[in-house]
Amino acid sequence: MSIASPANHGSAWRERSIVPGFGISFGIIVTALSLIVLIPLAALVLKAASAGPADIWALASSPRVLGALRLSFGAALLAAFVNLVFGVLIAWVLVRYEFPGKRFIDAAVDLPFALPTAVAGIALAAIYAPNGWIGSLLAPLGIKIGYTPAGVLMALIFIGLPFVVRTVQPVLAEMEAELEEAAALLGASRWRTVWSVIVPPVLPAAMTGFVLAFARAVGEYGSVIFIAGNVPMVSEIAPLLIVIRLEQFDYAGAAVIGVLMLVLSFIIILALNLFQGALRRRLGHV
Amino acid sequence: MSDASLAADALPVGRPTGHRTVARGESAVVRVVLIGVGLGFLALFLALPLAIVFLEAFARGWGAYRAGIADPDSLSAIQLTLLVAAITIPINVVVGIAGAWAVAKHEFRGKSVLVSLIDLPFSVSPVIAGLVYVLLFGAQGYLGPFLKSQGLQIIFALPGIVLATLFVTFPFIARELIPHMQALGNADEEAALTLGASPWRTFLMVTLPNIKWSLLYGVLLCNARAMGEFGAVAVVSGKIRGLTTTMPLHVEILYNEYMSVAAFAVASLLALLALVTLAAKTFLEWRYADEIVATRRH
Numbered sequence: 001m002s003i004a005s006p007a008n009h010g011s012a013w014r015e016r017s018i019v020p021g022f023g024i025s026f027g028i029i030v031t032a033l034s035l036i037v038l039i040p041l042a043a044l045v046l047k048a049a050s051a052g053p054a055d056i057w058a059l060a061s062s063p064r065v066l067g068a069l070r071l072s073f074g075a076a077l078l079a080a081f082v083n084l085v086f087g088v089l090i091a092w093v094l095v096r097y098e099f100p101g102k103r104f105i106d107a108a109v110d111l112p113f114a115l116p117t118a119v120a121g122i123a124l125a126a127i128y129a130p131n132g133w134i135g136s137l138l139a140p141l142g143i144k145i146g147y148t149p150a151g152v153l154m155a156l157i158f159i160g161l162p163f164v165v166r167t168v169q170p171v172l173a174e175m176e177a178e179l180e181e182a183a184a185l186l187g188a189s190r191w192r193t194v195w196s197v198i199v200p201p202v203l204p205a206a207m208t209g210f211v212l213a214f215a216r217a218v219g220e221y222g223s224v225i226f227i228a229g230n231v232p233m234v235s236e237i238a239p240l241l242i243v244i245r246l247e248q249f250d251y252a253g254a255a256v257i258g259v260l261m262l263v264l265s266f267i268i269i270l271a272l273n274l275f276q277g278a279l280r281r282r283l284g285h286v
Numbered sequence: 287m288s289d290a291s292l293a294a295d296a297l298p299v300g301r302p303t304g305h306r307t308v309a310r311g312e313s314a315v316v317r318v319v320l321i322g323v324g325l326g327f328l329a330l331f332l333a334l335p336l337a338i339v340f341l342e343a344f345a346r347g348w349g350a351y352r353a354g355i356a357d358p359d360s361l362s363a364i365q366l367t368l369l370v371a372a373i374t375i376p377i378n379v380v381v382g383i384a385g386a387w388a389v390a391k392h393e394f395r396g397k398s399v400l401v402s403l404i405d406l407p408f409s410v411s412p413v414i415a416g417l418v419y420v421l422l423f424g425a426q427g428y429l430g431p432f433l434k435s436q437g438l439q440i441i442f443a444l445p446g447i448v449l450a451t452l453f454v455t456f457p458f459i460a461r462e463l464i465p466h467m468q469a470l471g472n473a474d475e476e477a478a479l480t481l482g483a484s485p486w487r488t489f490l491m492v493t494l495p496n497i498k499w500s501l502l503y504g505v506l507l508c509n510a511r512a513m514g515e516f517g518a519v520a521v522v523s524g525k526i527r528g529l530t531t532t533m534p535l536h537v538e539i540l541y542n543e544y545m546s547v548a549a550f551a552v553a554s555l556l557a558l559l560a561l562v563t564l565a566a567k568t569f570l571e572w573r574y575a576d577e578i579v580a581t582r583r584h
Contacts, residue, residue: 012395013394013395013396014392014393014394014395015392015393015394017391017392017393017472018472018476018479018480019391019392019472019475019476019479020479020485021387021391021485021489022388022391022392022394024384025383025384025385025387025388025391026384026388026392026394027384028380028381028384028385029381029384029385029388029389029400029404029460030400032377032381032384032385032456033385033400033403033404033456036449036452036453036456037403037406037407037453037456038403039422040418040419040421040422040453041406041410041418043418043421043422043427043428044414044417044418044421046428047421047428086323086324086327089320089323089324089327090324090327090328092320092324093320093321093324093325094324097317097320097321099321105325105328107564107565107567107568108328108332108333108564109328109332110564110567111332111336111560111564112332113507113510114507114510114514114559114560114561114563114564114567115335115336115514115556115557115560116513116514116515116516116533116534116553116556116559116560117514117516117517117534118514118516118534118535118537118538118553118556119339119514119534119537119553119556119557119560120335121516122339122537122538122541122549122550122553123335123336123338123339123342123553124335125541126338126342126546126550127334127335127338133334133338134334154331157331158331158332158335161331161332190312215408215409216408218411219409219410219411219412219413219414219517220411220412220517221411221412221413221516221517221520222412222516222517222520222534226538226541238411239411239412239413239414239517240413242411242413242414242417242521243413243520243521246417246420246521249426251420251421251424251426251427254417254420254421255417255421258411258413258414258417258418261411261414262410262411262414265409266409269409
């Protein structure tokens with residue numbers, strides 16, 4: 001509440017405004033949010049709590065659940081890291097260099113946002129399965145991607161690909177050429193210029209993209225299950241465990257795994273955001 | 287970068303033209319390598335999967351492709367997908383505009399909390415988005431017995447599919463509109479209201495024309511997600527062939543039955559939808575760049 005208007009004494013929590021419709025618009029959004037998102041999520045927590053501490057602990061510490069959580073979170077972090085590296089590189093190439101078809105490729109980066117995950121899933125399976133387009137080439141070399149944790153990683157890299165590109169791109173585009181020129185004129189090597197002029201503003205933006213890619217990847221289901229092979233303790237992701245519990249009508253078990261996933265991912269996202277905030281302050285960009 | 291190329295970079299400092307590329311640039315070798323690595327990565331992760339969808343769909347010719355799509359179960363899956371989108375998008379438009387109106391046009395305490403809550407579905411697994419409705423409305427859910435006594439079915443039926451789709455698409459339109467409406471400010475509306483226009487007329491004649499492109503942009507993204515959603519819908523649909531299978535679910539069923547051509551044929555329709563979405567989105571970004579303020583991070 002930055003601007004306190006003189007007519008502000010009417011209501012304590014809202015500034016009076018000549019623009020009407022606050023009541024109805026606020027009512028619609030809060031009602032819809034409650035009915036569609038908040039109450040259902042509350043039911044999830046309620047159901048998980050109904051399992052009782054002993055059952056929750058038994059489930060949370062069972063090797064199969066731990067294995068699935070480790071895979072989902074580990075692969076999501078690794079995929080987000082791969083996307084961090086290649087996303088910065090692709091953003092750089094798209095902003096700084098000219099080459100034929102650049103605009104087309106720029107638009108194509110968003111494909112994972114638009115392509116339904118099940119379509120991506122079966123396509124990746126057709127590529128990386130042992131008898132697939134690339135899988136069959138790798139099989140004689142003893143390399144297996146499809147139906148292994150590596151397959152999970154490939155799917156998660158695919159769906160997280162646009163995030164870092166799209167957060168870094170505007171930062172690179174708005175960067176002032178003068179700073180780099182000044183650094184170069186003052187005798188800095190190109191590496192030094194990149195390191196002390198370009199990296200500081202790019203890194204926090206890349207971290208934002210990293211967090212978004214991670215958040216998306218950790219709960220991903222559709223693109224993963226076709227290529228993962230879904231072997232318990234090896235290539236079974238946490239969302240699939242929820243589906244399996246539901247198919248067994250174990251609602252409480254499914255809810256417990258769901259809450260575990262949400263709590264873990266919120267803790268990790270919070271930690272990453274705190275780290276990013278620290279990074280931003282340290283690098284002097286607010 | 288070698289010392290030699292650095293020296294070459296530093297040379298034409300005094301020259302007035304072209305100094306920008308010299309001071310900022312990498313050597314040609316570095317450029318080519320970076321472009322090559324970037325495009326190689328995109329070819330492997332984007333172009334290849336997309337190409338494979340169409341290659342597999344047409345693996346046994348046009349006839350087999352057509353047969354896969356003309357199958358009655360495929361056709362009913364297409365119908366259901368269109369129906370779900372036709373229900374969820376108008377709801378999302380109304381809710382999205384309302385949310386953006388409340389957030390962008392007014393100042394109130396707790397606004398940032400509201401914005402975070404609107405974005406919340408982005409960080410919830412689609413499977414959990416389906417799960418929550420099973421817990422509420424499923425046979426053994428909190429409201430299951432009541433619904434049964436009333437003869438209502440939500441889970442394993444259309445309402446459940448619509449609810450799960452609404453959950454995952456909830457933020458799309460509001461988050462496109464909020465930054466745009468904030469950037470526009472209230473001046474236009476205040477002028478219209480001061481001149482005596484009714485609130486409703488102000489919205490229709492002033493606000494709506496102002497935000498129409500970012501609204502369309504949001505609808506586009508929302509539609510792509512609504513038609514393509516898999517995880518959330520898979521949990522609530524029950525996958526009753528020809529009845530509760532949307533196109534993505536039908537793709538899964540066909541694929542698991544080793545009907546590869548039919549699976550990829552239906553998948554190719556969804557891939558076409560994705561391509562059309564991308565093309566329209568790119569056109570909007572190019573033509574109306576100033577009116578689409580939101581970050582592209584869906």
